[in-house]
Amino acid sequence: MNFQNPIQWDLDLIKRYDLSGPRYTSYPTAVQFDPNLQPDALVQAALSTTDKQAPLSLYVHIPFCAHVCYYCACNKVITRNRDRAQPYLDRVYREMEYLSSLYDNNRIVNQLHWGGGTPTFISDSQMRELMDHLRKNFNLRDDDQGDYSIEIDPREASDDTLRVLRECGFNRISLGVQDLDIRVQEAVNRVQPLEQTERVLNTARALGFQSINMDLIYGLPHQTLSSFDATLDEIIRMSPDRLSVFNYAHLPDRFRSQKHIQSDTLPSADVKLDILQHTINKLLGAGYVYIGMDHFAKPNDSLAIAQQNGQLHRNFQGYTTHSDCDLVAIGVSSISQIGSVFYQNEHDLSLYTDAIDQKQHAIKRGISLNEDDRIRSAVINQLICHFSLNPADIEQRFNINVATYFAEELTELAQFEADGLITLDKGFIQVTPAGRLLIRRICMTFDAYIPKQTPVRGYSKII
Incomplete structure (x- = not known):
């Protein structure tokens, strides 16, 4: 390589x-996870196969979004009622205590990620509270040497919020951008001016965030080769450390929000391929390394270096440099990978809530390898x-x-x-x-x- x-x-x-x-x-893959396997059996198999001296990776799922993006296929709850966050977080803390009793063993947490949904849906004080609970239950680093990342919607992140995140220990952010063309943004119900994205980017850099990723999507309504090329020009100018360029899969029968997207506004299969080919060539020409599938990184980024050194790994968070970590996932629909076991929590928020209230965990299905x-x-x-x-x-x-x-x-x-x-x-x-x-x-x-x-x-x- x-x-x-x-x-x-x-x-x-x-x-x-x-x-x-x-x-x-x-x-x-998750398709093979078995709902008939007993949670206790999955946990015991995880405990018997995990290396209790190895470091940990933690994932916390925050499902709430204030606005629906029509293309989205994530597990999310659309609401503008911010009061819904605290009852959910209270359950997350209960689950966290249970998982800590199983897997902590004072293992150093080398990787932390908050995903969603929109993690910045919760308030700044709730972010501090959530991080305090994580530090109470797990051995989080305090030397800024771990990969502590969070997904950010630039429409939901003030400068104060970014300061709070940095103070809490986050050093990496991933910005949802998707496309900068206003016509495309309006068609997918995500109007996000370039200036909004760039403000978050510049503030994060000024605060000392070590790595910034941007997500793009090709195949959205009204996209053309020339319109996406204009988006790429601006993205390259902003120079994020990593880029994810995802293919939009139009599956309105599976994802209700996609019914708002008219099929006749989508680029043809041939145009999508043209956009992808052009994107790859343009990013490589701009100095990015093709990591694999839809991921790119600068040559000095840790992903590119890990790939160069033969140490790259892949898990539910995508490509990662932490192959030695067990992944302990917290929250609705989250997937853990511990020892030779995968297991996933309940997808439905009410079922997750009931399960935590009754038994401290919400394991729905899994597999022992x-x-x-x-x-x-x-x-x-x-x-x-x-x-x-x-x-x-x-x-x-x-x-x-x-x-x-x-x-x-x-x-x-x-x-x-x-x-x-x-x-x-x-x-x-x-x-x-x-x-x-x-x-x-x-x-x-x-x-x-x-x-x-x-x-x-x-x-x-x-x-």
Whole structure:
């Protein structure tokens, strides 16, 4: 891997392999989580497989939003009643105490993330309160050396709020931008002037936030190649440390808010591909590194450095540098990854609330990984993070013969090699520049749970 990260745009390959498939923030994916597994059994399996000396990653989900963005597919609660936040936070504190009793063991918290929803929906005093409870229950760092991040809607973050966040210990922010064109913003009910975004960016930099990410979405109503190019010009000028450029999947039957978006205002599939190709070329030309899928970073960013050093990892928060951390997730719909166990809380806010009131936890479903799951997870994580796989690493770690264990998969990989997606050399897999955009499809080869040649319900298109 090098910082050049060349991408070869092969339209024929893209159209041939652009099926639906997982984003592999976990393997097995959440689709395989079993609601029939007992929470106590999941917790005991987590406790028996976790390394109690390893550091932790904490995630807190704040589901509330004051306004609905029509494109959004997140688990959220739309309300302008700020009084709804405190009862929810009170339940979060109860769950937090329960989780601390299970997993704390004074393990240092190297990563913290608040997501949503809109985490800045809660008041500044509630942010301080939430952080105080986290510090009371877990061993948070106080040296500014952890990755402590929060998702921010620039419409919901004053300069005072940013100061409070910095004082609380946050050193990274992710700004939702999506698109800067006013016509697009109006169509998705998210009017957010450039000046508003830039104010938050400049204030955060002045306060000493170490890393700033911006989220963009391509495929939104009224977007054109030229309009998105204008957005990219402004984004590059603002020079965030990281960028996420997501594909909008129009699924109004699954996400009610998307019914407000008229299908005939969406760019065609060909235009979307043109926008993506142009975006990749423009960001690479501006000096960003293609991390994978829809993520870019400056060469000196920790993500790019971790990828260069072979230490990049992927979890429910996306690409991360903290492969050694168990992920303890708190709040409605949040997903924990502890030892060899994944489990997820109730999606519905009222069910989450009732569960915490009755039993201190709200675990709804999960999975305990078997040996095959662990092997395939390691393979998929290596490929999706580093675009290569040395079979000797897997053989040494799991005491298997890769050629025998994955005999069927290697047959499928031979077709990928013939098509120019990968090269194979004595079992060593190297993803080509033409294959990097299709890494999800390559990883699907090693997924034991899903069919490979047909669209899979519940997953987005690969590109």
